[in-house]
Amino acid sequence: MKRLWELDAARGLMLVLMTITHVPSRLTDPVGQPFGFVSAAEGFVLLSAFVSGLVYSRIGYTQGVAVMRRAFWRRALKIYFIQAALLLFLFTVITGVGLQLDQPAVKEMVKYYLAHPHDALTFSLLLVYQPALLDILPMYILFMLASPWVIAFAMRHGWQWPMALSATWWAASQFGTTEWLYGVTRGVLHLPVPYGETGSFDTFAWQFLWFVGMWLGASRNAPDAQPFVFPKWLLGLAVAVAGGCFAWRHFGPTGQAPFGDDAGLNLLFDKWHLGPLRLLNLAALCIVAIRFGPPLLHRLPRPRWLEDMGSASLPVFCAHLVAVFVVVSLTGGGYAALPYGADLWVLGGVFVGLYAVARAVLRWEGGGDGGKKARPPAPHGQPVADAG
Template sequence: MTRRWELDALRGLMLVLMTLTHLPTRLSSPLGQPFGFVSAAEGFVLLSAYMAGMVYARMARKKGIDAMRGAFWRRALKVYACHAATLFFLFTVIAAVGLRIDQPAVKDLMSFYLAHPATALLTGLMLIYTPPLLDILPMYILFMLVSPWVLAHALRHGWFWIVAGSVLAWGLAQLGLGLWVYQATVAVTGLSVPFQETGSFATFSWQLLWVLGLWMGAGRSAEGARPLAFARWVTVLAVLVALVGFIWRHHGEGGQAAFGGNVGLNLLFDKWLLGPLRLLDLLALVAVVIHFGPWLKARVRRVRWLETLGAASLPVFCAHLMIVLLVLAIWGANPYAHAWWTDAALLLGCFASLYGVARVSLRLDRPQRLMDGPCGPMFPAAAAVLKGAGVSPPLAAQVPVPAPGASPGKGQAQTATAGSPPH
């Protein structure tokens, strides 16, 4: 079982772009949405769903729906623990530093907590109150909790009604579905968390990305699955749309705001609602990557440090949040308040730290990977070590190991997978 290194590299790239966007440096604006009116968050969610679809659909086919459901829930619990840790870090360390320095950036970011600490802590742990920067993981957890039923239904009955329902929910979200659900919840429960404090991301819109990612990933894990391909006219149209989005983003008068100060038209590209033109730009970029990806993979030199970041994406994501919060608490949110060499030193230190976190995380996670993976043809030495320690690898891993120099038979062909779901 080998990892899909190109997917790890893409996730690593998304993490780098998110870090550059969130850190208050001179690079945050020019490198925000670098490929068009699409941010790293969309890529991160879509890639995570794609890999989850590959890994858990394969698990469901081999071990059954119950095993797949349990794996999803264990993963959601791990992500929840990471979210709770970052939440406590914000409420303790960042609150103490920000208030001591009297930092407006921090006081604005956690204003609801400062006004209602007990309510904020309780509802934060319930994934209701989600401060800025800490609102991706709660959405991710919700998607992970729902995914077992979605994937089980799709594997049994197909994807048509699931995708159709997801598109319908996205369309209703553009008309205010999220606010209506919030108001109905307040009327029933008396919830005291303001709507703007429940997270920037419109969950009913962003679920579409998750469903599309699950669908594509599950399809790739099926026996005899063929690579995704599009008609020539679709590819040409996708390239044109992606080019228009790229040029418009970098040479248009509005910069990251497609229509400048026109709030109404900018909703068509709205990030939080995943507006229709933004979704079109994203789908065009996805089609371009799918079409030209194999060609690039065969010709572009691998960037190992990006792969390392992507392979440990969950701890790296949490570490990047902690670094960004510390910088905001100490330096503030003004990207031009410091000299350029300060920005350079900050970025160098930040990415060195994130790489260190990734290396340590992968090293600590390696024994579990060896136990979960096929400690046979791919890891004969590891299998021997585990056996010597009195630990038996999984039954699926106990397959004959070819003699040195011998070529494996048809029954011993190695299977390439995505490895574990997003870390």
């Protein structure tokens, strides 16, 4: 049964864009938020949620909710151990190199760990303390733990109530509810970690994006699933919004800050809290991509290298974090720290390494055939994909 190679290629593209954004170079700012006021992180989370909803709901329909729940938990446990390994790598190797070379960027990244090493280690393993760039996987773990209960409920009663509750949580997060709840919890449990060290992503806001993706993916396994079709007026509006935000981002006078120095208005496009206008921009991009993406992709050469990276998205994502940590510890993390031209050599070396990781993982998982083994057919004629 054929794979959803378009989704693999899209995830691979998101990984490429995130790598360029995170590896400090002169390309970081121009490539940041490349499609408007939406970053690769939103695309990566939404695609991962879609694939998870597609794959795990299929397990629920064909093998039962208990099997689906165990599959989610195994995945969450795997991600947890990966997060722990990355934390230990950061606290030992990267911190040691950064201190030896006196790199301010590394010291800033692990400042809480340097000040409170025992608390930092303990609460990082409890997913409370989240250093920079290590705040995405904890979100995935929490979402993976919650997802089987949501899907099981939706299989019996529909998605209306789960999505209404998720949207309510997102709306509440726009008014600082997440920080307030953490403050209450911190006071009750006497947590030593300040809110500013719990990661940049507002979990209550980003859960909405995750469960929208899960809902859309799970809907593909429904017996009466229909292709996504949009009325002409909605498609026209989406094209206008996506095109306008793209022009505003790349040709406007304020760059990545839509309203310049106006912090209040910029919150409408805020990444960490998923501001309402950012969600509007993302929704418009999704509609445009669903309508025009597949025909365009099938007219272009098939991007096998992006497919491979997207197929092994979790290992490649983790390898990109290791690469970013190494580059920051050696160069100091400045966007113009290296001479002209050296940026391209560094990025080129990173991408060679990431692709090597993808190929090695696919070969390992595929038993030596590059991960292209045939897979069992999905229900109702739907193709399958990995939930990685």
